[in-house]
Amino acid sequence: MEKPRAKNSFPQSPIPSPQSLIPNPHYPLSPEGAPSSPIPSPQSPVPNPQSLIPSPLQFTLKISICVLHTWLLLYPL
Numbered sequence: 020m021e022k023p024r025a026k027n028s029f030p031q032s033p034i035p036s037p038q039s040l041i042p043n044p045h046y047p048l049s050p051e052g053a054p055s056s057p058i059p060s061p062q063s064p065v066p067n068p069q070s071l072i073p074s075p076l077q078f079t080l081k082i083s084i085c086v087l088h089t090w091l092l093l094y095p096l
Contacts, residue, residue, distance in 0.1 A: 073081075
């Protein structure tokens, strides 16, 4: 037996599906509409993991530059 609905309730309607899919150039759609394999991108060089770790000299230089900039902002020439 169905329950009576409240006066302000609306019947549930299904969400309409999109009529056409927007194509993504990086993921072309196969004829069935499912994504096919992505287009291979040009090979980019993989960075050396050791180069991502800053050396103590680089760190000291960056801190020195930050301190110098802060000092120049506080005490302009």
